[in-house]
Amino acid sequence: MTPRPIAKLVQGDAACAEGAIAAGCTFFAGYPITPATDIAEVLAWRLPQVGGKFIQMEDEIGSIAAIIGASAGGAKSLTATSGPGISLMQENIGYAAMAEIPCVIVNVQRLGPSTGRPTAPSQGDVMQARWGAHGDHPIIALAPSSVREAFDLTVKAFYFSEKYYTPVILLMDEVIGHMRERVVLPDYDTIERMERSGTVVPPEWYKPYENLPNDIPPLVPFGEGYRYHITGLHHDERGYPTNRLDEVQPWLERVFRKIDRSLSDILLYDEDGIEGAEVVVIAYGATARSAHHAVEMARERGSKVGLLKLKTIWPFAEEVVEYASAQASRVVVPEMNLGQLVLEVERVLGRDKVRRVNRADGEMIKPTEILAAIEEWE
Secondary structure: OOOOOOOEEEEHHHHHHHHHHHHHHOEEEEEEOOOOOHHHHHHHHHHHHHOOOOOOOOOOHHHHHHHHHHHOOOOOOEEEHHHHHHHHHHHHHHHHHHOOOOEEEEEEEEEEEOEEEEEOOOOOOOHHHHHHHOOOOOEEEEOOHHHHHHHHHHHHHHHHHHHHOOOOEEEEEEEHHOOOOEEOOOOOOOOOOOOOOOOOOOOOHHHOOOOOOOOOOOOOOOOOOOOOOOOOOOEEEOOEEEEOOOHHHHHHHHHHOOOOHOOOOOOOOEEEOOOOOOOEEEEEOHHHHHHHHHHHHHHHEEEEEEEEEEOEEOOOOHHHHHHOOOOOOEEEEEOOOOHHHHHHEEEEEHHEEEEEEEEEOOOOOOOHHHHHHHHOOO
């Protein structure tokens, strides 16, 4: 007989750590910071069990530098931090994007600015996840709204990172990171892992940034006989610095194109009652839990309300939002900030159609607050 899956009481941060193990992560470098420290604590004992390495770095700058180096050496790598730490990592996040180094960065958001309130929830780093590093480059950011999704989206973060050779940000929040839920985790042997593609060309022909038809040149790990250059400067197909427009422009177009042409794969979301809805609530992360409750209450009162839960925050799901809201007369966007992702919703739908529900005081948005916005225009 096949053994029945075992339900466990699991913390969100621990689920994230287990998702990394399930995805094949073999290297973690990080620095303790509330509310992300639990991820490091779990991986400190779990990684050695699977032949991986854990290292506590001197700070967050060293942490992300270490995972970039480990990834270049062939390891699936991860770091985890919160607001002040993610700010320190921005330069090297841009470096990973420029060098097309796969890595996963977990940001368990807390209330800011600055030190703020380390144990208070927030969704204040949404725009930072997209625009925190300077210059133009794409980014993938995912946001779980449950403990099980913390596991699943960590797996997806590694999948996307290794498939598209890009840094991926898991944008958790303190509520999801610290809460515990009853979950049944899958058999790790059944997890779909993405492994890096090799190359069939000899070392002297290898170009790590070649403009191939699929826009994703294979990155061969250091130590396997292939010599190439990695730099934060604009570079040619072999990785060497260049100022030539005919080399810089194709690279820029390619790194955006490899994401844009794969939106059907990257954009993750859940729809509930969208068809025929007069009001659509668009939510993500922990706030989606309050939104779900508010939608259920509104339906009990006879309102036609739909819920669009975004799991992929960046790239922004423009067409999904536009389609889901096409028949609705109004859209409600709750966020634990003073308005960040709602700016993208308003850009797509226009400000007149959108109602904001915001809190940035370290408290969860209550379902009744979202319900009031749903019923405000009725």
